[in-house]
Amino acid sequence: MKADVQKYVSSIGITLDRFISQRQSDFPYAKGELSQLLRDIGLAAKVVNKAIMNSGLIGIEGPAGYQNSSGEEQQKLDVVANVRFIRALTRGGEVCAVISEEEEEMIDTGNRHAKYVVAIDPLDGSSNIDVNMPLGTIFSIYRRKTPVGTPPTLEDVLQKGTEQVAAGYVIYGSSNMLVYTTGHGVNGFTYDFSIGEYILSHPNMQSKENGNIFSYNEGNLYDFPKGIQDFIEYCRRNKFSARYVGALVADFHRNLLKGGIFLYPPTKKAPQGKLRLMFECNALAFLIEQAGGVATDGKQRILEIQPTELHQRCPLIIGSKTMVEKVLQMLEAHQETVAL
Ligand code: AHG
Ligand code: MN
Ligand code: MN
Helix, strand or coil: CCHHHHCCCCCCCCEHHHHHHHHHHHCCCCCCHHHHHHHHHHHHHHHHHHHHHCHHHHCCCCEEEEECCCCCEEEHHHHHHHHHHHHHHHHHCCEEEEEECCCCCCEECCCCCCCEEEEEEEEECHHHHHHCCCEEEEEEEEECCCCCCCCCCHHHHCCCHHHEEEEEEEEECCCEEEEEECCCCEEEEEEECCCCEEEEEECCCCCCCCCCEEECCHHHHHHCCHHHHHHHHHHHHCCCEECCCCCHHHHHHHHHHHCCEEEECCCCCCCCCCCEHHHHHHHHHHHHHHCCCEEECCCCEHHHCCCCCCCCECCEEEECHHHHHHHHHHHHHCCCCCCC
16 A cells, blocks of 8 residues: 555554454353453443533533432433443343442342342542533443343342453543443453444553542541541652542542542441442452552452442552551551541
């Protein structure tokens, strides 16, 4: 090909669909269902991205007028995202049960022969909806425990994070990205709206061993255990940068790219922490470990916590390895563990 033509037809990069198909060989035992399931999530993410982009125009900002099972006010976009993801996962046919931050109970999709279950926070950071700030979606995929062909039970969905076969997030920010892992590293894809595809833009993402960004809700500082307060003081004395978006996905994404730590310790109002083990913490813990970082509740690896209820909360300290280890040392100096 002539050089002048070449420059107009250079590769745009690999699409999410093609990347997933090529990685099918990472799962010699799987028959392509997991790949299809990841594609279903990618499709729902595009639909939700469109709803978010147009929310101001089509009147779906603001509260929906209901509360979710954690007693938080649902926004209209929470409801839209929840419906879109559950519908994509149900109709895709690869999932027998879904649990969602926005649903009280486990949803039986009726796909009796499906092998997988999904836990999802359909819209993360909903307080950002009305103010044009970043939002996210967080998902975890597990293999079901009960035999294929039978109705799913709570045993299928109450699994430890170590059992995840894939997890990821979508960030609806200044660009729209999908980041996921299947336990073979972390890869990030940026949405090219002109062709309607996610394109690999961040291959093999690595968490910096150390960092200088710290993210937590300043208003809660005096509720935190002493060891955490010491760590915050240490960050300030070292003139680290404080950054807090109020959407976990966005805070996590920035710290993953730049090196940093996110903390949501217990507070008086939320004695077990605010974030949800099944819908938020497990997926991000799997991703950060795959990228070389650490995720703990202050006492144990997030991934090793045995869940006992769907909407269980846990403290979260997650990010660059050296920073998280420093927090653990400071907790230990006060003989504290964050987890109750
Ligand atoms: P969600 O919108 O899914 O309920 O999650 C909100 C979470 C998380 O995204 C964020 O990090 C945290 O709440 C912020 O909490 P505070 O407002 O208490 O800081
Ligand atoms: Mn959330
Ligand atoms: Mn949410």
